[in-house]
Amino acid sequence: MDRTQINTKLEEVIGDVMPEIEKVDFAASITQEYGVNSVSLIRLILAVESKFDVSFNDYELALSSYDTFGDLAATVAEKLA
Amino acid sequence: MADIKKLPVTYPMITSWQWHATLFSILSDDENAKKWIFSNYIQLRCYHIQEIFTGDDMLFADMMPGSSSLKQCPYLVYSLMTKEQIESYCGNIIDFVIKTIDLDGYVYGVFDEAKILCDAEVDYKFPHELFIYGYDRDKEEFYVGDFTFQDHYGYNTVSFSDLERGWEVISAKEDHMFKDADNGKRGLYVIMKNSEMPVYDVDLELIKQNLKEYLNSEDTKDHFRMLRNRFDDTTFGIKVYDKALAQVEKQLHAEEPDFDIRALHIMYDHKVLMYERIKYLMDHGYLKFNQETLDAYATVVKNMLAARNLLVRISITDEIEAASRFKTYFNAAKEKEVNVLFEILAELEEK
The missing domain is CATH 1.20.120 (Four Helix Bundle (Hemerythrin (Met), subunit A))
Structure with a gap:
């Protein structure tokens, strides 16, 4: 799966988990622009695990690991590689 | 009076409880205050209480100083204002908050946040502390810091009318900031930053x-x-x-x-x-x-x-x-x- 496909699929997951987000900017701050918090990020990661069939370890649940949705996409890409 | 005024805030180093988020919003960046902050907040304590809303058993943990830190910090000037004083001095809560902010005072007190969050009438209350640090007269909004609006600590706006509704319905019994120490009164705290003179060294x-x-x-x-x-x-x-x-x-x-x-x-x-x-x-x-x-x-x-x-x-x-x-x-x-x-x-x- 290439990065564009990952982004498209991730955008769908974000839309499901965070329906209040109308358009995903992969470079924008997830906390300041989208109000993502530690709990909502974990909900999103659980959905990502299911959609991409990947698993995140417990340290990878930290909000500080992801400034942007692009960072999350990069982590997914690493796991799929 | 200005049309818009925002007192300075910095996203707090720690946010667990509203009193810490409030103190650190005002003082996180202040070099004098850091000497007091880093000399304190070392001891941890916990005890079981009944959760204020559900009545369930809850392990309440906090650092020391806890909620009294706003009173005890030498870099904050802290005043209690009873509801009667507020109404006598200013007539209503909105004018009181605006005048306090004009005098560089932050406002901190218990409001019914169910009234603030819900457009429709609801038959329950959610009394919670709100930190108010600014206003916009044109938009008729206050700038506030709180956990409730985004499920984590953040800075938001609350309309004048919602804030007034959230203030009016709280009884003395529900004002958990006042009820233990202040004999059944209710009211607000006015907090002023006062950190220009160094009065506390690293201890x-x-x-x-x-x-x-x-x-x-x-x-x-x-x-x-x-x-x-x-x-x-x-x-x-x-x-x-x-x-x-x-x-x-x-x-x-x-x-x-x-x-x-x-x-x-x-x-x-x-x-x-x-x-x-x-x-x-x-x-x-x-x-x-x-x-x-x-x-x-x-x-x-x-x-x-x-x-x-x-x-x-x-x-x-x-x-x-x-x-x-x-x-x-x-x-x-x-x-x-x-x-x-x-x-x-x-x-x-x-x-």
């Missing part, structure tokens, strides 16, 4: 004493008998780990596991602040710079965060079997923290 003696009491889980309440002598059954220091773990295990084995992770939030914030304290003491020559010590304490922070986040995950997925990993992270944090802090205490004792 190595206090830091050493607090570290000893934290590491030995010593009962420190006797230091504060002048201020308070009604005590709950309190656990102090490193033993807070044991109490928190016991509470998590109790929740894990409940018929319908329902996790209250607030004690873990404060424990995580305690580690974040301790890391910043160690770094500050090294940066300012109170401790020798030692990257290994910083790295070792960073793993404490990392493991406490992993423990907290894993519990959030378990609470969503019901993967109860993952609880063994929670204990591993939690115990690793405890063991490493004890080792690092004993080393730091030994170095401070040599001074």
Whole structure:
């Protein structure tokens, strides 16, 4: 799966988990622009695990690991590689 | 009077409880205040209470100083205003808040946030502390800091009318900031930053004493008998780990596991602040710079965060079997923290 496909699929997951987000900017701050918090990020990661069939370890649940949705996409890409 | 005024705020270093988020919003960036902040907030304590909204058993944990920090911090001028005073001086809450902000006073008090959040009439109340730091007359909005609006601490706006509704319906009994200490009154706190004159130095003696009491889980309440002598059954220091773990295990084995992770939030914030304290003491020559010590304490922070986040995950997925990993992270944090802090205490004792 290439990065564009990952982004498209991730955008769908974000839309499901965070329906209040109308358009995903992969470079924008997830906390300041989208109000993502530690709990909502974990909900999103659980959905990502299911959609991409990947698993995140417990340290990878930290909000500080992801400034942007692009960072999350990069982590997914690493796991799929 | 200005049309818009915002008093300065910085996103707080720690956010676990509204009183900490408020104090750190005002003082986080202030170099004088850091000397007081890093000399305090070392001891942890916890005790069981009935949750204010649900009545459920809750393990209440906090750093010391706790909610009284707003009164005790030497860099804040703190005034109580009763509802009667507010109405007598200004006629209504909106004018009082605007005039207070015009005089550089932050406002802090209990409002019914159910009235603020819900457009429709609701038959329940959610009394919660709100921190108000600015206003916009044109938009008829106040600038506020709170947890409720985004499920985490953030800065938002509340309309004048919603704030007024949230204020009017709170009774003295529901004003939990006033009810214990102020004999059935209700009202607001006015807080002014007053940090231009340095009045507090880094207190190595206090830091050493607090570290000893934290590491030995010593009962420190006797230091504060002048201020308070009604005590709950309190656990102090490193033993807070044991109490928190016991509470998590109790929740894990409940018929319908329902996790209250607030004690873990404060424990995580305690580690974040301790890391910043160690770094500050090294940066300012109170401790020798030692990257290994910083790295070792960073793993404490990392493991406490992993423990907290894993519990959030378990609470969503019901993967109860993952609880063994929670204990591993939690115990690793405890063991490493004890080792690092004993080393730091030994170095401070040599001074």
